[in-house]
Amino acid sequence: MPKRKKKEAEEIGFVTTLSVPSEGSAGLTGSWRVFIPVLDGERCNKCLLCWIYCPEACINKDIRINYDYCKGCGICAEECPRGAISMVKEEKKQ
């Protein structure tokens, strides 16, 4: 449970039905991945297309991918005009 909800429970004795904003509302969604996007920094010209197209907001404006949450949908690789991202089969984490 998020800290704000714990505090709420302590302060008023029960938990309201209000949800609080939090990253990872569905957990570490990186575990959904089968293929992982790998960036070739040499080829990237920071056009920002992958940044705006990523449906999960996992790529920041410096074009760094957050693998904790990247779901491996492959949109960034498909849309990159420079072919700078490739989808690679991921070894299963234990």
Added chain:
Amino acid sequence: MKLKDFPEEELFLQGSAACQGCPGSAAIRVAFKALGRNTVLSVIASCTSVFQSPFPVSALELPTLNMAFATGGATASGLSAAADRLVARGVLEEKPTILVWAGDGGTYDIGIQALSGAAERNADFIYVCYNNEAYSNTGTQRSGATPYAAWTTNTTKGKEEWRKDVAQIMVAHGIPYVATASLAYPTDMFRKFARAKEIKGTRYIEIQAPCPPGWKFPSSHTIKVARLAVQSGMWMLYEHEDGKTTYTAGTQRIIQGQSKLVPVEEYLRAQGRFGHLFSPERDEKRIGEIQRRIDHVFETLQFTHKMKEHIMDIEMAPPR
């Protein structure tokens, strides 16, 4: 605005419950960047209700109400009136943007009465329909927005009826702003949201939202399918303000003759929901029907464009 000038701040938080390649979350990101933090949301029963808030956490940074199916227009009217009072009493300095976020089922079918009523009153809010052309959250049933010949779980041989066009119904309401948008054209979408934010009264924006599990294409093709929809003329980009429709981005380029219509077959073939049009055998009749409708629309628009240019040439010509 260029991509590099888009705000960096994310009001949609990563690690949500949306499917891989979800068009709903992709649209939310661009919309929220344009609208900013001072926005209050009414989310209508849809996939967004689900991925937006698995209690006790939420993927959205904005104050959000989860509302019942038929209530988009009504809840937003209420939120807007309440915000007006809070501003009048000095509790709020600036009125927040009131935003409804609803699916096509919640707009075309179930919510149209409340939306129409609110639009006729010109209630002050932005209504967004993200149109994935089916009831996706409950497993892809047909809606009034499902296109002709598309498979859904209750149109297994392809829908027999043509889709209706709620954006045009909203134009007919005479509201201050109506626009359509596509995920493949984020700068066009951003500009339309930024424009809508500046206007008072009912504003309607509809975003086509290609849904990988519902339309049966790989999750990596969401943007590609959205782009093909515009290039083939299946989805048209425009905005309507002061009684005037202006076509934008990819649609404008086709009308002005800078690019050619892509055959609709390319768009249909990219999606499993139209698979029965190509196998076991090619359904010439239905593919032809779809193509002809598009051709008629674009022939008329291209003709009007040429006529206008021609008249301008005559007007600009020096007097003899």
